[in-house]
Amino acid sequence: xxxxxxxxxxxxxxxxxxxxxxxxxxxxxxxxxxxxxxxxxxxxxxxxxxxxxxxxxxxxxxxxxxxxxxxxxxxxxxxxxxxxxxxxxxxxxxxxxxxxxxxxxxxxxxxxxxxxxxxxxxxxxxxxxxxxxxxxxxxxxxxxxxxxxxxxxxxxxxxxxxxxxxxxxxxxxxxxxxxxxxxxxxxxxxxxxxxxxxxxxxxxxxxxxxxxxxxxxxxxxxxxxxxxxxxxxxxxxxxxxxxxxxxxxxxxxxxxxxxxxxxxxxxxxxxxxxxxxxxxxxxxxxxxxxxxxxxxxxxxxxxxxxxxxxxxxxxxxxxxxxxxxxxxxxxxxxxxxxxxxxxxxxxxxxxxxxxxxxxxxxxxxxxxxxxxxxxxxxxxxxxxxxxxxxxxxxxxxxxxxxxxxxxxxxxxxxxxxxxxxxxxxxxxxxxxxxxxxxxxxxxxxxxxxxxxxxxxxxxxxxxxxxxxxxxxxxxxxxxxxxxxxxxxxxxxxxxxxxxxxxxxxxxxxxxxxxxxxxxxxxxxxxxxxxxxxxxxxxxxxxxxxxxxxxxxxxxxxxxxxxxxxxxxxxxxxxxxxxxxxxxxxxxxxxxxxxxxxxxxxxxxxxxxxxxxxxxxxxxxxxxxxxxxxxxxxxxxxxxxxxxxxxxxxxxxxxxxxxxxxxxxxxxxxxxxxxxxxxxxxxxxxxxxxxxxxxxxxxxxxxxxxxxxxxxxxxxxxxxxxxxxxxxxxxxxxxxxxxxxxxxxxxxxxxxxxxxxxxxxxxxxxxxxxxxxx
Numbered sequence: 001x002x003x004x005x006x007x008x009x010x011x012x013x014x015x016x017x018x019x020x021x022x023x024x025x026x027x028x029x030x031x032x033x034x035x036x037x038x039x040x041x042x043x044x045x046x047x048x049x050x051x052x053x054x055x056x057x058x059x060x061x062x063x064x065x066x067x068x069x070x071x072x073x074x075x076x077x078x079x080x081x082x083x084x085x086x087x088x089x090x091x092x093x094x095x096x097x098x099x100x101x102x103x104x105x106x107x108x109x110x111x112x113x114x115x116x117x118x119x120x121x122x123x124x125x126x127x128x129x130x131x132x133x134x135x136x137x138x139x140x141x142x143x144x145x146x147x148x149x150x151x152x153x154x155x156x157x158x159x160x161x162x163x164x165x166x167x168x169x170x171x172x173x174x175x176x177x178x179x180x181x182x183x184x185x186x187x188x189x190x191x192x193x194x195x196x197x198x199x200x201x202x203x204x205x206x207x208x209x210x211x212x213x214x215x216x217x218x219x220x221x222x223x224x225x226x227x228x229x230x231x232x233x234x235x236x237x238x239x240x241x242x243x244x245x246x247x248x249x250x251x252x253x254x255x256x257x258x259x260x261x262x263x264x265x266x267x268x269x270x271x272x273x274x275x276x277x278x279x280x281x282x283x284x285x286x287x288x289x290x291x292x293x294x295x296x297x298x299x300x301x302x303x304x305x306x307x308x309x310x311x312x313x314x315x316x317x318x319x320x321x322x323x324x325x326x327x328x329x330x331x332x333x334x335x336x337x338x339x340x341x342x343x344x345x346x347x348x349x350x351x352x353x354x355x356x357x358x359x360x361x362x363x364x365x366x367x368x369x370x371x372x373x374x375x376x377x378x379x380x381x382x383x384x385x386x387x388x389x390x391x392x393x394x395x396x397x398x399x400x401x402x403x404x405x406x407x408x409x410x411x412x413x414x415x416x417x418x419x420x421x422x423x424x425x426x427x428x429x430x431x432x433x434x435x436x437x438x439x440x441x442x443x444x445x446x447x448x449x450x451x452x453x454x455x456x457x458x459x460x461x462x463x464x465x466x467x468x469x470x471x472x473x474x475x476x477x478x479x480x481x482x483x484x485x486x487x488x489x490x491x492x493x494x495x496x497x498x499x500x501x502x503x504x505x506x507x508x509x510x511x512x513x514x515x516x517x518x519x520x521x522x523x524x525x526x527x528x529x530x531x532x533x534x535x536x537x538x539x540x541x542x543x544x545x546x547x548x549x550x551x552x553x554x555x556x557x558x559x560x561x562x563x564x565x566x567x568x569x570x571x572x573x574x575x576x577x578x579x580x581x582x583x584x585x586x587x588x589x590x591x592x593x594x595x596x597x598x599x600x601x602x603x604x605x606x607x608x609x610x611x612x613x614x615x616x617x618x619x620x621x622x623x624x625x626x627x628x629x630x631x632x633x634x635x636x637x638x639x640x641x642x643x644x645x646x647x648x649x650x651x652x653x654x655x656x657x658x659x660x661x662x663x664x665x666x667x668x669x670x671x672x673x674x675x676x677x678x679x680x681x682x683x684x685x686x687x688x689x690x691x692x693x694x695x696x697x698x699x700x701x702x703x704x705x706x707x708x709x710x711x712x713x714x715x716x717x718x719x720x721x722x723x724x725x726x727x728x729x730x731x732x733x734x735x736x737x738x739x740x741x742x743x744x745x746x747x748x749x750x751x752x753x754x755x756x757x758x759x760x761x762x763x764x765x766x767x768x769x770x771x772x773x
Contacts, residue, residue: 052069052073052291052292052294053069053073053292053293053294053608054067054068054069054073054291054292054294055067055068055069055279055282055290055291055293055294055295055297056294056295056296056297057274057275057278057279057296057297057299058296058297058298058299059271059298059299059301059302059303059306060298060299060300060301060302060303060447060603061302061303061304062298063303065271065274065275065278065299065301066271066272066274066275066276066278066279068275068279068290068291069291069292073172073173073180073181073182073185074182074184074185074188075172075182075184076168076171076172076182076183076184076195077168078164078165078167078168080195080196081168081171081183081195082195082196082198082203084198084199084200084203085171085183085195085198085203085206085207086167086171087203087236087241087242088200088203088204088206088207088232088236088241089128089167089170089171089183089207089210090128090239090241091204091207091232091235091236091239091241092204092207092208092210092211092232092235093127093128093131093207093210094127094128095235095239096127097127097128097129097163097167098163100127101155101158102127102129102130102154102155102157102158103127103129103130103151103154103155127154128166128167128170129154129157129158129166130151130154131170131174131210132157132166132169132170132173133153133154133157135173135174135175171183172184174210175210175213176189176206176209176210176213176217177189177209177213177214177217177219177220178190178217178219183195183206186206186209187202187206189258190205190206190217190218190219190257190258191205191206191255191256191257191258192256192258199250199253200233200236200242200246200249200250201229201233201249201250201251201253201255202253202255204229204230204232204233204236204250205218205225205226205228205229205255207232208225208228208229208231208232209225211228216228218255218257219257219258222257230251233247233250233251234247270306270307270310271301271306272457272461273451273452273453273454273457273461273463273465274299274301274306274451274601276457276461276463277451277453277463277466277601278297278299278601278602281601281602282295282297282605293607293608294607294608295605295606295607295608295613296605296606296607296608296610297602297604297605298602298603298604298605298606299448299601299602299603300442300447300448300449300600300601300602300603301448301449301450301451301601302449302450304717304718305440305449305450305714305718306449306450306451306452308450308713308714308717308718309438309439309440309450309451309452309685309714310452311713312438312687312709312710312711312713312714313436313437313438313452313455313687313710314365314366314455315710315713316436316687316689316706316707316709316710316713317432317434317435317436317455317689318366318419318429318432319709320432320434320689320697320706321429321430321432321433321434322419322427322429324430324434325400326396326397326400326401326428326429326430327404327408327430328401328404328408328409328410329372329401329408329409329410329414329415329416330361330369330415330416330417330431331360331361331414331415332407332411332413332414332415333353333357333371333413333414333415334413335350335353335371335373335412335413336349336350336353337350337373337374337412338350351387354371354383354385354387357371357415358385361415363385364417364431364456364459365456366419366420366421367417367418367419367420367429367431367432368384368417368418368419368420369384369385369415369416369417370382370383370384370390370415370416370417370418371383371384371413371414371415372410372411372412372413372414372415372416373389373412374412375398375410375411375412377395377398378393378395379391379392379393380392380393380394380397380398380410380428382416382418390418390426392418392426392427392428394426394427394428397410397427397428398410410428416428417429417430417431431459432455432456433691434455434689434690434691434697435454435455435460435464435689435690435691435692436452436454436455436464436687436688436689436690436707436710437452437453437454437464437465437468437580437687437688438450438451438452438465438580438685438686438687438688438710438711438714439451439452439465439466439580439581439584439685439686440584440683440684440685440686440714440718441584441585441588441599441683441684441685442682442683442684443588443589443591443592443597443679443681443682443683443684444592444597444620444621444682445597445618445619445620446585446588446597446598446599446600446619447599447600447603448581448599448600448601449683450685450714451463451465451466451601452465453465453466453467460692462692464580464688465579465580465581466579466580466581467579468579468580468688468692469564469577469578469579470577470578470579470668470673470688470690471574471575471576471577471578471668471669471672471673472574472576472577472578472583472666472668472673472675473573473574473666473667473668473669473673473675473703474534474536474539474573474574474664474665474666474667474675474703475574475578475583475664475665475666475675475677475703476555476571476572476573476574476576476578476666477531477534477539477572477574477664478531478587478590478636478639478640478664479554479555479558479560479586480539480542480543480546480551480571480572481527481531481539481542481636481639482554482590482628482632482633482636483546483550483551483554483555484527484542484545484546485629485631485632485635485636485743486554486629486632486743487545487546487550487752488743488746488750488751488752489527489542489545489546489751489752490527490740490741490742490746490751490752491526491527491528491635491638491639491740491741492526492527492528492740493526493527493751493752493753493754493755494524494525494526494753494754494755494756495524495525495526495527495530495538495541495542495754495755495756496523496524496537496538496541496755496756496757497516497521497522497523497524497525497530497535497537497538498521498523498537499513499514499515499516499521499537500514500537501513512569512570514536514537514540514570514573515536516535516536516537517534517536517667517702521537522535524754524756525538527542528639528642530542531639531640531642531643531647531664532642532643532646532647532648533647533648534647534648534664534665536572536573539572539573540569540572540573541755541757542572542755543569543571543572544569544572545752545755548567548568548569548571549567551567551571551572552565552566552567552571555576557589557596557627557628558585558586558589558596558627558628559582559585559586559589559596559598560576560578560582560586561577561582564576564577564578565577573669574666574668575668575669580686580688581599581686583675583677583686584599584677584684584685584686585597585598585599587663587664587677587678587679587684587686588679588684589627589628589633590633590636590637590640590662590679591637591662591679591680591681591684592621592633592681593621593630593633593634593728593731594626594627594628594629594630594632594633595621595622595625595626595627596625596627596628597619597621597625598619600616602614602616603615603616604616630731631731631733631734631743634728634730634731634734635734635741637662637728638741640662640663640664641659641660641661641662643662643663643664643665644661644662644663644678645659648664648665648702648703648704649663649664649665649676649678649704649708651704651708651712652678652708652711652712652715655712655716656712656715656716656719658680658719658724659724660680660681660724660725661678661679661680661715662678662679662680663676663677663678663679663711664676664677664678665702665703665704665707665708666703666707667701667702667703667704670696671696671697671698671699671700671701671702672690672691672694672695672696672697673688673689673690673694674688674689674690674697674701674702674703674705674706674707675687675688675703675707676703676704676707676708676710676711677711678708678711678715680719680724680725681725681728682722682725683715683718683719685711685714685715686711687707687708687710687711687714688707689706689707689710735747735748
């Protein structure tokens with residue numbers, strides 16, 4: 001009995017002490033509140049919410065190309081947010097949101113007891129309002145002082161804002177992984193659809209992310225995301241937000257998650273070089289503010305053209321790589337395979353090893369990283385980052401690696417890349433080392449319509465289309481020929497095609513023995529025939545006749561850099577330097593009747609409210625930009641159409657089945673650079689292939705074999721169902737006699753009829769300076 005009285009007294013004293021302690025806490029809280037409340041931040045930032053909005057870049061047809069900025073965000077009004085998204089968030093984060101005044105006291109007390117029991121601050125009870133307060137004004141550290149400040153700020157938010165305003169803020173500003181802020185951006189990031197199009201199951205998936213964005217986002221960990229999604233759907237059912245049938249339908253729905261690394265699921269994957277170029281251009285103007293001002297940049301790029309250009313480049317690079325010698329695995333790892341009965345990857349050590357490997361080696365579009373887990377003379381068994389197992393029969397690759405050093409042979413633990421094609425044929429492949437670039441522009445106004453700066457931006461973001469200075473090879477010949485027309489030569493001028501040798505004394509350096517491709521020579525060719533067949537001897541003799549200095553100066557009329565084209569005879573073989581953009585601009589001068597129009601990429605820039613702050617001024621061909629004689633452009637167009645019909649580019653005419661195509665192949669010495677530039681009156685495009693560190697593309701490789709297929713692939717899509725151009729009107733001042741063109745100042749009888757000397761004329765008379773070979 002005495003023990004019972006003692007226990008009763010102790011319990012009474014404990015209750016009194018607890019009550020006293022709680023009273024003291026309440027008094028202390030009130031005192032702190034009195035002094036702290038006036039110091040709480042003004043809520044104008046919330047009421048007039050203007051978060052940092054990233055730079056967004058669009059194609060001419062309003063397709064998003066790229067975003068730059070720490071926060072990717074797209075704001076929605078409360079009434080634009082779907083009800084199922086709101087309900088999923090309430091179920092996941094705060095189902096009493098519309099009942100409490102910002103603080104869930106029951107939750108706080110429960111969390112406090114758990115923290116006291118565990119002797120650590122591990123449990124939280126944050127309401128949606130408290131999360132808004134924390135995200136706008138406070139840090140996320142778990143200290144009691146910060147928590148007290150958060151409670152006071154929460155009360156102030158609840159006092160000055162409506163519940164709908166608070167929920168709208170939360171839905172727009174919460175961080176949801178992968179640089180996505182707000183549920184609209186998260187939906188686009190993970191589901192590739194706007195929030196207005198999501199289902200209940202997808203809403204539950206997104207609502208699970210705020211708990212831990214790095215863990216529960218579906219790209220990082222789809223398994224955990226699915227578990228969290230089911231929990232939220234169960235909560236929605238128990239709270240009466242959805243019916244039993246809706247719950248069952250959502251549970252069984254198969255949700256499509258955006259894939260990364262091995263699929264081209266986003267248009268931006270095709271346009272990274274464009275986005276980066278725009279960013280660099282605007283950074284010069286706006287500096288660091290560029291990433292938060294909410295600027296919208298509208299480029300000249302046409303999305304259909306860009307996709308066609310990307311596919312053409314990628315196809316050519318893959319084809320070249322497949323035809324190259326296989327070099328062996330990318331890496332070799334020591335792995336312990338699971339038991340045969342446990343091949344579904346349930347052994348923890350094996351699974352962890354795969355995670356470790358695939359963190360180091362990413363997929364590159366359709367080139368998928370795989371680990372070899374079995375091999376014999378007939379087939380190879382592979383596993384990819386999704387733990388999918390496949391068997392491929394690539395006897396050629398298996399046999400080839402046996403000739404390599406032991407550490408370069410395919411065996412268990414090898415990391416290799418496999419090509420996944422649409423028809424599901426899988427081939428072992430090297431990661432491409434060859435590079436390619438492609439660019440197309442409108443010759444009428446200079447608008448860049450497509451631009452591919454390399455085969456894989458994420459492997460290497462160097463933009464070869466506008467930054468790579470390469471030798472143009474035979475692509476330079478049309479511009480040398482154009483210069484000669486204004487010196488009295490005609491398409492019918494006869495020119496020697498025989499080889500010659502210049503001694504070291506003549507060159508001032510070392511002996512020079514230029515050759516025709518394939519060492520094929522003819523006694524005499526007309527200038528037109530020389531262009532069709534891309535004869536080096538003919539081009540050198542034309543340049544020698546008109547003079548290297550004159551030709552060097554004339555090249556500037558097409559936008560070429562004079563300093564990158566030394567005035568020596570090797571200029572006729574394209575030993576100067578050009579960029580793909582520069583070469584495309586030059587051929588545009590032929591396509592538009594002789595006008596040099598600068599290319600441009602940015603059409604306009606608007607601020608976050610849509611007001612235009614920068615606008616490109618339209619430029620059209622007129623007298624102000626007439627760069628070469630329109631007669632020269634007309635005659636060269638006729639000759640270059642002949643190249644595309646009868647000459648080195650005749651496949652363009654045969655495959656496209658059009659008569660309005662003109663163009664020129666280009667191959668440098670030892671096939672280090674392969675080019676093709678072609679056009680009609682509406683479109684000019686250039687394709688290039690080569691290695692960044694210059695080396696031969698291979699024996700017998702040419703611009704016609706490597707670059708021209710890219711161009712044809714692109715044009716076949718772009719010009720499909722587009723009617724042929726009508727022949728341009730012949731300018732005044734051209735005479736026609738026996739199917740040959742003459743300038744009126746060089747009529748029949750006064751033109752240059754032939755250049756037949758074996759050696760260049762001027763070199764008989766004088767020694768020249770060092771040649772650039």
